[in-house]
Amino acid sequence: MTITTVKNLRRVSQVVFFLVFFWLILKTTFPVDFSSASQNEITIPYPVSIALEFDPLVAVAVLLTSGTIYKGLLWSLVILIPTIFIGRFFCGWVCPLGSLNQWISEIPSERRGRKGAGKIKSNRYHKFQRIKYYILIFFLGAALTGVLQVGLLDPLSLLARSVGTVILPMLHVAADATLGWFKAIGFPPVMNLAQKVYDMFAWLFLTYRQVHYHAVITIGLFFVIILILNRLFTRFWCRAICPLGALLGICSRFAIFGLKKNESACDGCNACLLNCQGGDNPAIGDPWRQAECHLCLNCQASCPTGALKFTFFPNQKVTQTNPAGTPKVDITRRKAVASVVGGIAMAALYRTGDAFAVNSNPYLIRPPGSQPEHDFLARCIRCGQCMRVCPNNALHPTLLEAGLEGLWSPILIPRIGYCEPTCTLCGQVCPTGAIREMSVKDKVGSTDIPPNRIGTAFIDRGRCLPWAMATPCIVCEEWCPTSPKAIYLREEKVYNRKGSVVVVKRPYVDPELCTGCGACEFACPVVDKRAIYVTSVGETRSQDNQILLERKKG
Amino acid sequence: MEMERREFLKKTAKAVALAAIAGGTGLYFHNRVRDTYLPVITKPHTFPVPLDRQFPQVVLAKHTDPTIALQYALDAVGGIKRFIYPGERVTIKPNIGWDRTPEQAANTNPILVAEMVRLCLQAGASEVIVTDVSCNDPRRAFMRSGIGEAARQAGAKVVLPAKEDFIKVNMEGELLTVWPVLKHFIYTDRLINMPIVKQHSLSQCTIGMKNFYGILGGRRNKLHQRIDQSIVDLAGFCRPTLTVIDATRVLVSGGPQGGSLDNVEMENSVICSTDQVASDSRSVEFLGLRGEQVGHIALAAKAGLGQLDYRAAGYREIIV
Numbered sequence: 012m013t014i015t016t017v018k019n020l021r022r023v024s025q026v027v028f029f030l031v032f033f034w035l036i037l038k039t040t041f042p043v044d045f046s047s048a049s050q051n052e053i054t055i056p057y058p059v060s061i062a063l064e065f066d067p068l069v070a071v072a073v074l075l076t077s078g079t080i081y082k083g084l085l086w087s088l089v090i091l092i093p094t095i096f097i098g099r100f101f102c103g104w105v106c107p108l109g110s111l112n113q114w115i116s117e118i119p120s121e122r123r124g125r126k127g128a129g130k131i132k133s134n135r136y137h138k139f140q141r142i143k144y145y146i147l148i149f150f151l152g153a154a155l156t157g158v159l160q161v162g163l164l165d166p167l168s169l170l171a172r173s174v175g176t177v178i179l180p181m182l183h184v185a186a187d188a189t190l191g192w193f194k195a196i197g198f199p200p201v202m203n204l205a206q207k208v209y210d211m212f213a214w215l216f217l218t219y220r221q222v223h224y225h226a227v228i229t230i231g232l233f234f235v236i237i238l239i240l241n242r243l244f245t246r247f248w249c250r251a252i253c254p255l256g257a258l259l260g261i262c263s264r265f266a267i268f269g270l271k272k273n274e275s276a277c278d279g280c281n282a283c284l285l286n287c288q289g290g291d292n293p294a295i296g297d298p299w300r301q302a303e304c305h306l307c308l309n310c311q312a313s314c315p316t317g318a319l320k321f322t323f324f325p326n327q328k329v330t331q332t333n334p335a336g337t338p339k340v341d342i343t344r345r346k347a348v349a350s351v352v353g354g355i356a357m358a359a360l361y362r363t364g365d366a367f368a369v370n371s372n373p374y375l376i377r378p379p380g381s382q383p384e385h386d387f388l389a390r391c392i393r394c395g396q397c398m399r400v401c402p403n404n405a406l407h408p409t410l411l412e413a414g415l416e417g418l419w420s421p422i423l424i425p426r427i428g429y430c431e432p433t434c435t436l437c438g439q440v441c442p443t444g445a446i447r448e449m450s451v452k453d454k455v456g457s458t459d460i461p462p463n464r465i466g467t468a469f470i471d472r473g474r475c476l477p478w479a480m481a482t483p484c485i486v487c488e489e490w491c492p493t494s495p496k497a498i499y500l501r502e503e504k505v506y507n508r509k510g511s512v513v514v515v516k517r518p519y520v521d522p523e524l525c526t527g528c529g530a531c532e533f534a535c536p537v538v539d540k541r542a543i544y545v546t547s548v549g550e551t552r553s554q555d556n557q558i559l560l561e562r563k564k565g
Numbered sequence: 566m567e568m569e570r571r572e573f574l575k576k577t578a579k580a581v582a583l584a585a586i587a588g589g590t591g592l593y594f595h596n597r598v599r600d601t602y603l604p605v606i607t608k609p610h611t612f613p614v615p616l617d618r619q620f621p622q623v624v625l626a627k628h629t630d631p632t633i634a635l636q637y638a639l640d641a642v643g644g645i646k647r648f649i650y651p652g653e654r655v656t657i658k659p660n661i662g663w664d665r666t667p668e669q670a671a672n673t674n675p676i677l678v679a680e681m682v683r684l685c686l687q688a689g690a691s692e693v694i695v696t697d698v699s700c701n702d703p704r705r706a707f708m709r710s711g712i713g714e715a716a717r718q719a720g721a722k723v724v725l726p727a728k729e730d731f732i733k734v735n736m737e738g739e740l741l742t743v744w745p746v747l748k749h750f751i752y753t754d755r756l757i758n759m760p761i762v763k764q765h766s767l768s769q770c771t772i773g774m775k776n777f778y779g780i781l782g783g784r785r786n787k788l789h790q791r792i793d794q795s796i797v798d799l800a801g802f803c804r805p806t807l808t809v810i811d812a813t814r815v816l817v818s819g820g821p822q823g824g825s826l827d828n829v830e831m832e833n834s835v836i837c838s839t840d841q842v843a844s845d846s847r848s849v850e851f852l853g854l855r856g857e858q859v860g861h862i863a864l865a866a867k868a869g870l871g872q873l874d875y876r877a878a879g880y881r882e883i884i885v
Contacts, residue, residue, distance in 0.1 A: 046714055053708070494827075495825070535786070
């Protein structure tokens with residue numbers, strides 16, 4: 012097998028893994044299958060969050076914060092262990108964000124720094140590539156204190172979140188608008204063709220209904236900036252920021268596979284540097300940096316003289332490591348310690364704030380089955396899988412509703428969508444157990460077990476039609492899904508403006524029965540600011556956030 | 566500076582052309598009214614078959630097997646061939662409002678819907694569409710009600726309502742004027758209403774006429790403010806070919822969504838009717854009420870949509 016073949020294999024591998032990752036996100040949705048054998052438990056037929064479970068950074072950080080390796084996260088060893096032996100193959104061959112970054116980097120540019128000598132210069136190792144290690148150490152320091160922030164920058168969480176809550180919903184808007192233009196032409200053959208193309212596109216990429224998410228501007232801008240940075244430096248994100256790349260770089264310290272340089276064969280053409288993706292100094296003269304190398308093999312493939320060769324046990328201390336004898340990962344002990352301290356300090360700062368300990372947001376309604384806030388934040392990696400899978404568009408990324416610490420974690424906004432009582436999809440897809448997996452029975456409850464509650468509904472008597480406007484309604488009671496209904500009605504005589512008696516049924520909420528699903532808030536006809544609304548009090552996950560002294564079972 | 570005549574003409578012509586396009590576009594679009602808000606359909610579409618005194622207008626049949634009960638009731642009102650002619654397109658409107666299973670009796674019995682689909686196809690219908698504008702997520706409602714699968718297997722086209730399938734209709738009612746209606750309830754040859762009998766806290770019952778809330782899109786929750794009149798307006802607009810009422814299981818409390826089997830009573834009955842007021846009036850007895858006690862049923866009778874006294878309309882009861 013020639014080196015070109017291996018390089019092409021790498022390209023195929025990148026495409027395949029990217030498509031698999033994308034396909035898994037597409038499949039993270041409510042499976043409409045009428046022939047489904049069981050009407051009671053609707054489950055996703057594919058392990059859609061498996062890509063995230065292969066992520067060693069998530070596994071390590073969640074282990075630090077929660078003390079466990081949840082379910083499928085053990086799969087991350089499949090990435091971690093080979094890395095120890097051969098280096099960052101994940102970055103060059105597997106990572107879908109890495110591939111996306113590479114493809115965008117590879118688009119030809121007219122800028123001087125992006126071609127010829129300028130590109131060779133930019134592809135040499137830069138000191139800014141150290142930043143990622145300090146970011147990683149900073150995050151792990153925070154994780155030691157129980158604050159999980161890796162999800163913000165972890166490439167797999169980041170890509171899943173960006174594609175699921177930004178890119179795919181944007182495609183939906185764009186596709187609808189395009190179809191609208193074609194329909195406005197009013198020429199039937201064109202309209203029919205456009206409809207056919209649209210249907211095909213919708214079948215491939217679009218959800219059943221257009222979804223709208225909270226706070227997507229921040230997620231979208233963040234993602235776009237990462238992609239644009241590739242036009243300045245090849246794979247800038249992977250080289251300088253990615254904490255997963257940093258973790259794998261550290262793990263590759265003892266790799267037995269690496270680049271062997273034959274100095275005498277080199278004619279100094281710098282073709283290797285022109286094509287280097289990691290910025291790891293493959294050229295003769297500089298020390299090669301294992302921890303930066305993505306194993307893309309471009310250097311070996313582009314070397315006209317055969318001076319570069321990847322091999323087991325290269326045993327070339329001089330070319331392989333920094334001649335000054337510094338560690339392979341280019342960081343200093345002092346700054347590493349400073350980063351840990353910084354991470355701990357940030358965590359302490361977050362927790363000194365009032366965000367959830369003493370002044371929690373009443374509208375911070377977490378998905379059903381969520382862990383207590385402390386544990387929830389210790390596990391949630393903001394991958395957005397729960398938001399993507401929610402059939403009612405009820406779950407959204409937060410902005411500051413859960414404090415800065417909880418940025419982009421899920422919040423349920425009943426006004427946009429309520430929690431379907433028999434739906435358990437969010438718990439099924441959560442890769443870290445921030446949302447516990449529940450059966451329908453666990454969620455709905457029975458005579459023996461209480462239902463899972465996410466909050467309690469309250470009536471705004473100043474806005475409610477029967478309470479404030481002598482007008483019949485009862486829609487909230489109609490929609491209340493518990494049995495018996497948590498919303499009950501009392502017939503009362505009220506006076507209208509003319510002074511005549513009107514009999515209306517006024518709604519009341521029984522907090523013993525209300526699960527906080529928000530169906531009432533969703534359906535309330537007072538559309539702008541609902542006359543019935545849910546706050547988090549009474550949520551099962553919290554011992555303190557309760558109203559009632561005690562609750563009846565079931 | 567010298568300029569050739571040809572060049573002068575060319576340049577001037579280009580400038581004039583661009584100016585003309587700009588001016589023309591401006592004038593063409595100036596104050597243009599887009600007709601997005603105008604109704605497409607202004608006249609009620611009605612689907613009834615002519616009155617035939619030879620048949621009773623309301624027939625109730627009772628049997629533990631719903632398909633047998635349906636067969637008896639349908640034969641007694643004239644058989645499927647009286648209602649469906651070969652080549653016709655049929656829309657069946659069950660109640661698929663909620664994310665509930667058949668046992669919970671919040672949605673029409675899927676066995677009945679499937680049987681009705683089969684009968685229509687046997688009678689030569691070219692296409693049978695089964696659809697409803699659900700309250701809960703339609704995917705869940707169609708799935709867990711069992712109707713999606715049962716109807717599909719029976720040969721129907723099951724349609725999950727999509728945003729673009731709604732058309733604006735002027736119903737010319739007292740209360741209901743222009744509303745979005747799912748097109749499958751308009752562009753069809755025959756409409757079969759297949760409600761289930763349920764208790765409702767405001768309208769007292771959800772049976773046949775109330776079932777037509779499910780043809781509407783938009784924020785129909787505000788209709789509750791004058792629920793009786795809105796139901797009557799809908800019933801005046803939507804006159805089905807046939808009403809088939811599922812009273813196999815009856816949701817006597819906790820309606821219209823139920824949830825607990827304690828709310829359900831087994832009645833094993835199916836009603837076929839050509840008078841939607843009379844059949845509602847009969848069915849409401851399962852809830853311990855009489856037609857005249859129910860606001861919208863009495864109001865509908867007063868509006869001349871049907872007879873409050875179902876016996877006067879011609880009533881038969883078949884206990885198999």
